[in-house]
Amino acid sequence: MEHTAERVVLARLPSGVEIATTVHTYDGAADGPTVYVQAAQHGREINGTEALRRVHDRLLDADLAGRVVAVPVADPLTFDRVSYTTPEQLDSVNPNMNRVWPGDLDGTLHERMAATLWEHVADADAVLDLHTGSADMLTHVVFMEGHAESRALAEAFGTDLLLSEEAGEDADPEWAARDFGGKLRVAATREGIPTITPELAHNKRLAEDAIEAGVTGTLNALRHLGLLDGEPEPNGVRSSGGPALARNHLGRVSAVDSGLFRADPDREVGERVEAGERVGTLYDPTTYEVRQVVETDRAGVLYSLTREATVTAGEKLLSVALPREE
Template sequence: MSTDGTFTYNGGKVEPGERQNLRYGISETYLGDPVRIPVTVINGERSGPTVFLSAAAHGDELNGIEVVREVAHEWDLADLAGTLVCLPVMNVPGFLAQQRYLPIYDRDLNRSFPGREDSTSAKRMAARIFDNFVAPCDFGIDFHTSTRGRTNMLHVRADMSDEAVERLARAFGSNVIIDSEGSDGILRTEATRVGIPTVTVEMGEAHRFQRGLIDDALDGVESVFAEYELLEASAVRWPGWRTVIDDANEKTWIRADAGGIVDMHHERGSLVREGERICTLTNPFKDDNVAVEAPFTGLLVGVLENPVVYPGNPLCHLVELEPDVRRVVEREQAAGGT
């Protein structure tokens, strides 16, 4: 951002009080045609922080696209204090092919940040996104879903050792925060490293819009906007209960020890008790059933949706809850809550 509040990027600028929808070139096809990503920049008349909302770094992860679009184009942002940068589809080639990775050499855009202009295709794309639309920001939220065949309950992933990231993660108001620094090349990791606190929001599954999760995520964005005073009419959200999963909590990906067909007995977000059967693996004749039991009492943050596995395939993501949080979740689920 310039000192007069103008948002600038390579090729243009957005003055205070202006909105701009653009298709920004980040690469070229085999035919030399431009590969453009949609970007909306809303620069408020009042001063305030600059925030980015991004989605579809993986091209088949669609829930976040609708979150970012609705904030940009359906919310009343007339009184916005600050600047909002909306990147609903970062991985346009993957989105067009409806696949997770860039079709170009099967690269992962979300392992390519902050990028490099003289490197691979993925890193060149990442650099143009990062340098123009992430680097000018004060903080950001990057939306994801689980990979194909699995589903996640809505939760935040954040490096809670960073105070600015912790503030952002808690402001989003999710029940679950998974504390991790994140791998090299991930957008939230690389943005945070250069002083732009960023969190990942995981929600649902690939290849679809899930309205309930989208609405919950929109509530989270509104809560963040309230925390940082971007919108006066909103309020910071309290989710009713919250757990931060860190090294003090048991957590595990439970994997199949046999190939077969999976009968999953619990949904994402369910509390399961130690020794309780989470799912059953069977063969096509149903004459060889293998029970998969919970190794400890915990919450199913993610579960398998595609009911077929090879040995070693993940079945579910189980995390331990603190005793007081567990009691709240037990009461909530006993009363029919989610």
């Protein structure tokens, strides 16, 4: 196994300061597939970065067949700001890096950064794009509906919930309106590269459960693809039954007004819910008047629930995934 770490310039700021990141390459003694894995293209989503540091330690001692290319900080701009998007001074056209893939070397800052990393993506036989949720979120893996190899990769990664997301003309009109075609996962899958987006839960702080799910899942993906020996290991907290397969329907329950949202104390992400179940209340903090009794919009798995209680009208409060019957 041979490891190299290369500093790569992704773009240049107006002052001339270079935006650079480190690309790690692990070349196995034996031949095998190439896997590209990155974290923190949303810079506040740091649990993937810590997971890759631990994967690094494991790979240095491993018998690897093939090549792993790992980028622990894909977007230094948002990483430094502990943010999800850049301020308008840096990229007013494309503030969200995960809407511009495969990027453009002559485009805006995010398009240039993505295009530089895309050179590694295009060479890969599989791609893992590590994210973490902003709300309290059940750790899960997203793959493109109908892409069997991506689904197999998601199953190997593990976690208790696998979400398939429809793309393009199959998807809800909101999908295109939100530029979801520019997600790394979608752009790479459309090139025929099996790709998954693990959502490891909890941003801005290192959460041990989420990090370990990321480490086990990444190593599981490498086992599944034959870069490492052995079978994928269990990677969920459910005692039995394997992962639940569900559909990411883009639906969500939003705040009908601004105020403080209090989730009912017995609510937890990961639980099965029926449609119309009460989950919490939104109230006016000055008068205590209840503005919304917040209820689930459908039956399924409650996988996201906001805990940042100060909400503005229209903000997402919870999401329920639709179980798939197969």
